[in-house]
Amino acid sequence: MITRRRILQGAAGAAGAIAALGNSPLTLAAAATDRRLVVVILRGGTDGLALVPAPGDANFGQLRQRLAVQDPNADNIDLDGFFALHPKLTGLASLWREKQLAVVHAAQTGYRSRSHFDAQDLLETGHNTVSALADGWLNRALGYFAAAETRTGLAVGYGTPLILQGKTPIATWAPRRLDRPEPEFLNKLMMISARDPEISRALGEGIKTEAVNRRRLGHLESSEIAGTGAPRALADLAEAAGRLLSADTGARVAALDIDGWDTHGYQITALSYRMPILDRTLMALKAGLGAAWANTMVMVVTEFGRTAVPNGTNGTDHGTGGAMLLLGGAVRGGRVLADWPGLGKADLYEGRDLKPTMDLRAVFKGVLMAHLGVDAAYVEDTVFPASRAIRPLENLTVA
Amino acid sequence: MSRNEAYIAAHRFGLGPKPDEIRHIGSDPRGWLIEQLHAAPITPKAMLELPASRENVLDWWDAVMISVAELVKRIRNDYRALWRREAKARLAAAITTEQPFRERLVWFWGNHFTVSGRKAVAIGMAGGHEREAIRPHVTGRFQDMLYNATSHPGMLFYLDNYASVGPHSYRGGVTYYNQGLNENLAREILELHTLGVDGGYSQQDVREFAKMLTGWTFGRRYNPTPGAFHFREKTHEPGDKVLLGRTFRPDGVNEGRAALEWLAGQDATARHLAFKLARHFIADQPPPAAVDKLARTFMETEGDLMELAQALVNLPEAWDPMLRKFKTPQEYVVGAMRAVGGNTDYGELMSVLTSFGQLPFMALSPAGWPDKETAWLNPDSALRRARFAVSVAGRRSADDPGAVQIAANSTGDLLPQNVLQQITEATNPKEALALLLASPTMQRR
Numbered sequence: 001m002i003t004r005r006r007i008l009q010g011a012a013g014a015a016g017a018i019a020a021l022g023n024s025p026l027t028l029a030a031a032a033t034d035r036r037l038v039v040v041i042l043r044g045g046t047d048g049l050a051l052v053p054a055p056g057d058a059n060f061g062q063l064r065q066r067l068a069v070q071d072p073n074a075d076n077i078d079l080d081g082f083f084a085l086h087p088k089l090t091g092l093a094s095l096w097r098e099k100q101l102a103v104v105h106a107a108q109t110g111y112r113s114r115s116h117f118d119a120q121d122l123l124e125t126g127h128n129t130v131s132a133l134a135d136g137w138l139n140r141a142l143g144y145f146a147a148a149e150t151r152t153g154l155a156v157g158y159g160t161p162l163i164l165q166g167k168t169p170i171a172t173w174a175p176r177r178l179d180r181p182e183p184e185f186l187n188k189l190m191m192i193s194a195r196d197p198e199i200s201r202a203l204g205e206g207i208k209t210e211a212v213n214r215r216r217l218g219h220l221e222s223s224e225i226a227g228t229g230a231p232r233a234l235a236d237l238a239e240a241a242g243r244l245l246s247a248d249t250g251a252r253v254a255a256l257d258i259d260g261w262d263t264h265g266y267q268i269t270a271l272s273y274r275m276p277i278l279d280r281t282l283m284a285l286k287a288g289l290g291a292a293w294a295n296t297m298v299m300v301v302t303e304f305g306r307t308a309v310p311n312g313t314n315g316t317d318h319g320t321g322g323a324m325l326l327l328g329g330a331v332r333g334g335r336v337l338a339d340w341p342g343l344g345k346a347d348l349y350e351g352r353d354l355k356p357t358m359d360l361r362a363v364f365k366g367v368l369m370a371h372l373g374v375d376a377a378y379v380e381d382t383v384f385p386a387s388r389a390i391r392p393l394e395n396l397t398v399a
Numbered sequence: 400m401s402r403n404e405a406y407i408a409a410h411r412f413g414l415g416p417k418p419d420e421i422r423h424i425g426s427d428p429r430g431w432l433i434e435q436l437h438a439a440p441i442t443p444k445a446m447l448e449l450p451a452s453r454e455n456v457l458d459w460w461d462a463v464m465i466s467v468a469e470l471v472k473r474i475r476n477d478y479r480a481l482w483r484r485e486a487k488a489r490l491a492a493a494i495t496t497e498q499p500f501r502e503r504l505v506w507f508w509g510n511h512f513t514v515s516g517r518k519a520v521a522i523g524m525a526g527g528h529e530r531e532a533i534r535p536h537v538t539g540r541f542q543d544m545l546y547n548a549t550s551h552p553g554m555l556f557y558l559d560n561y562a563s564v565g566p567h568s569y570r571g572g573v574t575y576y577n578q579g580l581n582e583n584l585a586r587e588i589l590e591l592h593t594l595g596v597d598g599g600y601s602q603q604d605v606r607e608f609a610k611m612l613t614g615w616t617f618g619r620r621y622n623p624t625p626g627a628f629h630f631r632e633k634t635h636e637p638g639d640k641v642l643l644g645r646t647f648r649p650d651g652v653n654e655g656r657a658a659l660e661w662l663a664g665q666d667a668t669a670r671h672l673a674f675k676l677a678r679h680f681i682a683d684q685p686p687p688a689a690v691d692k693l694a695r696t697f698m699e700t701e702g703d704l705m706e707l708a709q710a711l712v713n714l715p716e717a718w719d720p721m722l723r724k725f726k727t728p729q730e731y732v733v734g735a736m737r738a739v740g741g742n743t744d745y746g747e748l749m750s751v752l753t754s755f756g757q758l759p760f761m762a763l764s765p766a767g768w769p770d771k772e773t774a775w776l777n778p779d780s781a782l783r784r785a786r787f788a789v790s791v792a793g794r795r796s797a798d799d800p801g802a803v804q805i806a807a808n809s810t811g812d813l814l815p816q817n818v819l820q821q822i823t824e825a826t827n828p829k830e831a832l833a834l835l836l837a838s839p840t841m842q843r844r
Contacts, residue, residue: 043763114586114605115596117766130596157756160777172779174754181789185830189785189837192818196839198725198776206782259763260517264559264583269467312571312579313562318586350602 032145044262048323056082108356114318119303135166154251242288319353365392413499415734443492452527453626478523485526528553541702565636595671722843728755788837802831
């Protein structure tokens, strides 16, 4: 890890800091693990019964009414005779066939109200109480690897999601659009920023990682990412994330946001646009990872599911239980993991939502332990300090 | 001291000084700010030519009557173009305004009542919502702003209420239409706009409030208020509604109005708004005493936003010489452009803000843009600001004012001596200016 002191020494020694950049200390450093973990957060509350419908449930058709058929020209893609995938998720369907996709259904954090923002807070802090923790559970998990010489975590896109915010320094990456300053200028800028530790630290990190990223990404580094969620842009972002993670050294854990899931109205239309973006984005991530896909686990999560019954505007309102996806070469796939609560009126949570029967943190814990090899005590004491009763889910990874 | 306070006023409460602003502020920075609250609001020149939202609403309605495909086509072309015009006009207003405190209040309240073009149906109305429902009310009463922000078609579209139908209403009984209640707007008013998430309401309260708001939609061409707010009796849920233990008798459009008025006067609302205001202008973790004072002012003045803004200016905590807040990308970019003066290429600025992740009227959720340093400061954004500074400095000509003069106009004694020295000793004028624009002093307020 490059420390503030080293940056300042470099800056004071004129060309020192830049020389260090040229040598790229990152490439010399050992990586924390050869496993990769990507958390994709679907913001807005994805309808779990649209993502992974349950046509095998006797109550499904009647309950979902006009949301049961999601595409007039294509059926839901059958998984195991009971569960299915949204018709547009064709890439994910092929992963299922290769046993590289697993579904966790009827799942939710400990959150039981219906605010996006509080639900996201708990999803990302991993606590039971909103705002009880200011840092993200993934950042705390990265603390386990803090001794590693490189930053193990990577936030992809503009801004760092809460799940990665915290004490453990992480790398960030977003496509470049502006002129690249001269090293001499950056050196001076580091010097005049020294009195502002936060800015100075961020800038130092930005300078340090840029040179490395440039080599790894080629054209993607300057690809035009529209701020309005253009479909190709997200796929490019995901592919870039994959490439950065695929390198022999460097980041191992990344987080990526996809928004636009708050489908209060005309859900069929909205999702017929959103689902292909999700599918393409995940496939681009796989492409970017290349051979490293074999060591990868991707978790696709959302802050809550939505009402099981359609609302008055052909959409769904904020609900509770939802679906989560696990994909990657490291996943023991081809399985739906669920203690299925059923879709009868009496089975629904508060008479309206899919009842959560699995705490997402059981999956998070299982992944951290089995996939990343984080010590169990560290996971219980430091990463998820408020949920010892929730046992980690086992057998998530291929042997 | 008071000279420094002029710079603090311009950065913390304004949008960063323009070349002659510090001189203009003179020795009474509080007076300069309060004067802006009392002065007649000036409609920014850039906004004079923009069409009323009403036109976009009616065009939307015409398109949807043709087909969904037609609507999608217009959203992608016409409405998107309209959003760009609105966004550029807002940037132009911010960069040129002589009432930067007032403009900041528009930004603050506009963000509080976010309508975002991220939701395609609202993309042509988001700018109009702020111009029509927020801008005229920033020194008025909160309950008026709340009513106007809620009943504007932009919000009714963005949070789906325009299509919400009372299950027992005349229209709700006609199953052919497949329509019913949508609770999105009701929930976000309680959670985001008034009481706050800990305001003590339940899921049942959300539904009851949603019922009160049924019928709140926009006027079609054949209605008396085409393209503007229209109350549609036929979709309004009949019967009593109980919100937080208080019964509202059936009274058509007045139910929702009464509920909003009542919500605007609640202690929880006062505390929620006071906290957000203090966090925005003072610090990510605002001093509790400052929040208390603002909340008290809000209650004592029955939500007078002019008094509230004045109370903010008069808080000793608001004049801490340390610049604690990290400017958002929009604040930073606008501040830099104000500092250098001269012409701005607004199309290019839009590209810059795209890469900074903060295009006007494109917040990611109804909660608006985040207001904390952790959301905006990271290695990538820090480097990006340096690049922006280099790009801006790169296109200055030799006749333009130099960095030392700009520093005197924009940062004064807020700029540490060693930084000024670096700027003075820079290799060339462009590097000097880039250093100033990328300095921490310019990035904070």
